[in-house]
Amino acid sequence: MSEPILVAENLTKWFPVKRNLTQVMKGNRTWVRAVDRISFTINKGEIFGLVGESGCGKTTTGKLIMKLLEITDGTLEMKGENATHLRGAALEKYRREVQMIFQDPYSSMNPRFTVRDVLMEPLEIHKVGKDAKEREVWVREILDEVKLSPPDEFLVRHPHMLSGGQRQRAATARTLMLSPSIIVADEPVSMIDLSTRAEILHMMRQLQREMGLTYVYITHDLSTARYFTDRLAVMYLGKIIEMGVAGSVIDRTLHPYTKALIAAVCEPVSGKVNRIKDVPIKGEIPAATNIPPGCRFHPRCLYAVEECWQEEEPTLDDIGGGHLVACRRWAEIERLGAAARTSEASLGTRKSSFAPSA
Ligand code: SF4
Known part of the structure; x- marks a missing residue:
């Protein structure tokens, strides 16, 4: 029986467009309807894919889930609790539960930090662990999980001393530090060599099974989405136009836009x-x-x-x-x-x- 972990109802994000003087005088307001009343449910332990071409609203949806953007309209529920507009301690708690893997692992890490610093930082911010010694034990365990071993070899390296694949493993390790319920992975393999992509996706899949993780996998690449996701939602111009079990969406494609993507x-x-x-x-x-x-x-x-x-x-x-x-x-x-x-x-x-x- 699937257990919903995240429920979005009519989720909407509109951005105002800067107006020229004539538009201001006329009182006209133009909006970019980046995400336009979309509804979906993500179940515990599943990999939910959001696919579509650039500008379809998939990354904005990811940022709304991450609460990096304010929701314009609609509701978001996390584990049965309203998470549409959160502030202060409630937002901090939510951010522990939902972590993000960014497209570019290099720019998402402070180049002055070593891998140890990168992984210690979230634990220190959220005051996880009794002391530095206990945190270090956790850091080493997670490095082993993402196959950056032996940990001693990687803890002292800076991001530029890692290969693209190793960097993405370190970025994945950072998201795991706070034992999140959901990981939003925004094009996690698009900047990695083709030869390493399958390895990273395989590692993410293994972690999902072992740790019971739930992923939101955002991509424009239907071939990796087919391999990696359990359910897929295809977005076009801010709307979900087709959604279902990944195999069904790909093998029995019904919407003309999904047909074109395939x-x-x-x-x-x-x-x-x-x-x-x-x-x-x-x-x-x-x-x-x-x-x-x-x-x-x-x-x-x-x-x-x-x-x-x-x-x-x-x-x-x-x-x-x-x-x-x-x-x-x-x-x-x-x-x-x-x-x-x-x-x-x-x-x-x-x-x-x-x-x-x-
Ligand atoms: S046939 Fe094409 S234009 Fe008409 S409803 Fe379907 S997708 Fe839209």
Whole structure:
């Protein structure tokens, strides 16, 4: 039986855009709708993936979970307690429970600190352990867990004396120091050599099993998401447009945007020259200040028909087996078969008048 650990309801983050004098005089206010009323539940001990292209709102969602940004609207619950707006001691307690692995392990560590300093710091800030001796024992145990051993060899090193993979292991060790309930990992392997990526993900998976950790894995890379996550949420322009068990989302893709993301993954075929594949999507991602009417994906969707932009935005509906999709034509699209086999003639013909802003 899955036990919810983090529940987000209509989570929203809007940023105000700086106005020019005319806009100030007219009283106009423009907003970047970075995260736009998204709801999801993360269960204890699972790896929940947030995927999408740059600017889709996945990192902002991670920062909202981390409480590095104030929530504009909606609610966030952690272990059954309201964590939407926290201050003082409650925020400090929350920050112990939720830790983050950043994309760039080098810039996320103080270059003047040794590995010992990096790992001791959270223990000292949160006053964990009786004294320095007890903290050091814990630091050594965690270094062993992340396979930076023997610890004596790594404790005295500065970040520049570590390889990319070792740095990310040290960054992972830092997140484990406070025994968190959730770790938000924002593109944790995107800056690491290809050869080391699998090793780091394997280590994270092992730690998750041994320590009962829960991860929120943020990435634009569907191939690692498939390997690493239990459930996936695909984001587009601040909204979740498809969500479900990772295998189901990847093998039975229903939303045209997810289909495009999957088609864009490079697959080397032995003995064949790699050609640029046709990706079933058109145009560029619109500005988050000018969200298209109706289905926000319609200007780029090869399946769009008039009701897609003339009617209400499609809701994220459960179509069975915990697979959710926000597309009014998903059943027809599934019948039509894979996007690559579908000719444009059978798809939407009329053009939307939506004009993306510059
Ligand atoms: S609702 Fe229409 S525009 Fe939106 S994804 Fe589905 S087919 Fe495309």
